[in-house]
Amino acid sequence: MSQPAPRRRLLPLISHFGGRSRATCRFRCGDACFHEAPNTSGNEYFGDIYAGVLSRRNVLRAGAVGAGAAAVGVGAGGAFSPALAAPGGRGNPRLGFTSVAPNTIDDVVVPEGYDHRVVVRWGDPVLPGAPEFDFSRQTAEAQEKQFGYNCDYVAFVELERDRGLLWVNHEYTNENLMFAGYTDGNDADLEQIKIGMAAHGGSIVEIERVGRTGAWKLVTKGRRRYNRRITATTPMRLTGPAAGDPLLRTEADPKGTEVLGMLNNCAGGMTPWGTILTAEENFNQYFVGGESAPEEAKAALKRYGFATSGDTRAGSRRFDRVDERFDLSKHPNEANRFGYIVEIDPFDPDYKPRKRTALGRFKHEGANTRLTKDKRVAVYMGDDERFDYMYKFVSDKQYRKGSRRHNDTLLDSGTLYVAKLTGDSPASQIDGSGKLPRDGEFDGTGTWIKLCDSRKSYVEGFTVAEVLIHTRLAADAVGATKMDRPEDFEASPVTGKVYCALTNNTSRTPEQADEPNPRAANKFGHILEITERRNDAGATSFTWKVLLVCGDPEDESTYFAGYDKSKVVPISSPDNLTFDKRGNLWISTDGQPGTINCNDALHAVPVEGRHRGELKTFATVPVGAECCGPFITEDQKTVFIAPQHPGEDGVVGAPQSTWPDRGDFPRPSVVSIWHTRGKDVGV
Numbered sequence: 001m002s003q004p005a006p007r008r009r010l011l012p013l014i015s016h017f018g019g020r021s022r023a024t025c026r027f028r029c030g031d032a033c034f035h036e037a038p039n040t041s042g043n044e045y046f047g048d049i050y051a052g053v054l055s056r057r058n059v060l061r062a063g064a065v066g067a068g069a070a071a072v073g074v075g076a077g078g079a080f081s082p083a084l085a086a087p088g089g090r091g092n093p094r095l096g097f098t099s100v101a102p103n104t105i106d107d108v109v110v111p112e113g114y115d116h117r118v119v120v121r122w123g124d125p126v127l128p129g130a131p132e133f134d135f136s137r138q139t140a141e142a143q144e145k146q147f148g149y150n151c152d153y154v155a156f157v158e159l160e161r162d163r164g165l166l167w168v169n170h171e172y173t174n175e176n177l178m179f180a181g182y183t184d185g186n187d188a189d190l191e192q193i194k195i196g197m198a199a200h201g202g203s204i205v206e207i208e209r210v211g212r213t214g215a216w217k218l219v220t221k222g223r224r225r226y227n228r229r230i231t232a233t234t235p236m237r238l239t240g241p242a243a244g245d246p247l248l249r250t251e252a253d254p255k256g257t258e259v260l261g262m263l264n265n266c267a268g269g270m271t272p273w274g275t276i277l278t279a280e281e282n283f284n285q286y287f288v289g290g291e292s293a294p295e296e297a298k299a300a301l302k303r304y305g306f307a308t309s310g311d312t313r314a315g316s317r318r319f320d321r322v323d324e325r326f327d328l329s330k331h332p333n334e335a336n337r338f339g340y341i342v343e344i345d346p347f348d349p350d351y352k353p354r355k356r357t358a359l360g361r362f363k364h365e366g367a368n369t370r371l372t373k374d375k376r377v378a379v380y381m382g383d384d385e386r387f388d389y390m391y392k393f394v395s396d397k398q399y400r401k402g403s404r405r406h407n408d409t410l411l412d413s414g415t416l417y418v419a420k421l422t423g424d425s426p427a428s429q430i431d432g433s434g435k436l437p438r439d440g441e442f443d444g445t446g447t448w449i450k451l452c453d454s455r456k457s458y459v460e461g462f463t464v465a466e467v468l469i470h471t472r473l474a475a476d477a478v479g480a481t482k483m484d485r486p487e488d489f490e491a492s493p494v495t496g497k498v499y500c501a502l503t504n505n506t507s508r509t510p511e512q513a514d515e516p517n518p519r520a521a522n523k524f525g526h527i528l529e530i531t532e533r534r535n536d537a538g539a540t541s542f543t544w545k546v547l548l549v550c551g552d553p554e555d556e557s558t559y560f561a562g563y564d565k566s567k568v569v570p571i572s573s574p575d576n577l578t579f580d581k582r583g584n585l586w587i588s589t590d591g592q593p594g595t596i597n598c599n600d601a602l603h604a605v606p607v608e609g610r611h612r613g614e615l616k617t618f619a620t621v622p623v624g625a626e627c628c629g630p631f632i633t634e635d636q637k638t639v640f641i642a643p644q645h646p647g648e649d650g651v652v653g654a655p656q657s658t659w660p661d662r663g664d665f666p667r668p669s670v671v672s673i674w675h676t677r678g679k680d681v682g683v
Helices: 022-029 190-199 295-303 332-337 464-469 471-477
Strands: 114-121 151-160 163-170 201-209 216-218 228-230 235-239 258-260 265-270 276-280 341-344 354-356 368-371 376-382 386-388 390-398 414-423 443-452 486-491 498-502 526-532 541-549 574-579 585-589 601-605 616-620 626-632 639-644 669-675
Touching (some): 114 163, 114 216, 151 639, 265 368, 295 332, 368 486, 376 486, 376 498, 414 471, 498 574, 585 626, 616 639
Parallel strands (some): 151 265, 151 626, 235 354
Antiparallel strands (some): 486 498, 526 541, 601 616
């Protein structure tokens, strides 16, 4: 399967609002795309729409806030200080592997000359005393000590030569594949609900290299003192300016500073000081009782996708049956305690995870960092919802290499921004078809608009805490640009340019198309490239270009940075991003099966030089799986990917996928990929 298939038009399958399967929509995000997009604002007037949302005052006209000055040009000079820059970057050589052909094989498929191995799978023992996985005899007690279910973001930190720590998010659970005869949480056994809660969160596991290869395996002997499970009930701290605000206080936590668990953690990032940032995304779906929540809370709940009418218990996981804090009719503020970036120290098993309120509350996809020229920390974040926004946080204090105590405070004080983008072509040239404007590129300028810092709100009618808890509402008020599901951000270790994956948005009409979101009914997605002024992560202005307009290259609406489209591969629904040390962009997808009739994949593309835009497919994942991760080790000998929800449309007894063990059910897993002759991956 290493040779490219003959060129043919890839016909779409039935698409569930951008390509995800019906099961994905149900279990991951609570059928978000089958409901009206939560952002109904016109970014012009909000006083009537959100009157009474906030606890102390109404939102006023956006015009009273001001969107900031027009962006200025980006200078070409300036040193780049990425948070995790790999040494020895030397531009973008042409990718040296032969593309994997589009396929529907129930396996991980890699290029000729490469091999792969499962590192860890759902149910593998993680903590001391954990039993071996037994599908027919699952318990919550066992699951709390075993590797959790769906695995999304992956990070690796080295302990010593040939040994390291693997962090993995457990985004959500597919109860239809975990329990025979499962229907929904209303009929589920209470132990099944507890197992589901224990299978959320994340895992830290020690792994070791297999011989001198790029393969890795789980360490199963010895102390394994770093191994850890984090679940939906792990105690955590709320930190930063919003901590203790009345909107975060509950009967169980009258101080508003302690919360149990994290939910629906999707992507993430790493800090310069070696901690993990993990992102809570579709947290709204775990709550019921919104129809009976206080009336003054309903508008804010609705803006975050909570059901506030009808039977909110239908089809839900019903966590409230084992913990009533998930019932908004009884504990409406509990909703405000989810939707944050969570910081975790993989080297300290006793470290209490921190929910960093200073980075805002929304449906976080990830959180990736750069250092500003004066060594402060910038964190880039997308809000993964149709018509929502791109954000950046810049710390007040500087990063100090080697000072763990000081660096633990960096994400609690700083300035939170939201992006406003403007195209440089006349609106008449952007018709929603994907046709390029006359200047040959979708491009323009942008501004990072201040929302608040640790002491002051810059949004009329909001306190600092209200900005950080109701961040979407604050961003509405300042006229931020509505994007097509902004997901992962990543900065190039070679150029410092920042890239954002915009996964899709089938709800955008031709009238709503604009230059940064140039295609209506955008079920294939696109990639945005941002160059900040003076190449400084602390800048508040930038220029931008659309790097890729995704889809089948034979589709006239697609664009591959101007590269010859007869020499590139199809791609749909870009999701997570990473870079290799040479500056090539790697893109994993979530939704290809429903749009271009092939399994999800990991692609790679040069973003500089004469091969800019030459997209290739490095790996495909099993039937029904999403390609998560990816993570490339610093020595570029291994790529980790995490195929999650394989066979998602199946059920126990009638599996759609049997990967990886070829039994009666699939198991979400993490996979390592390497070159069999020890070469750098991708070269």
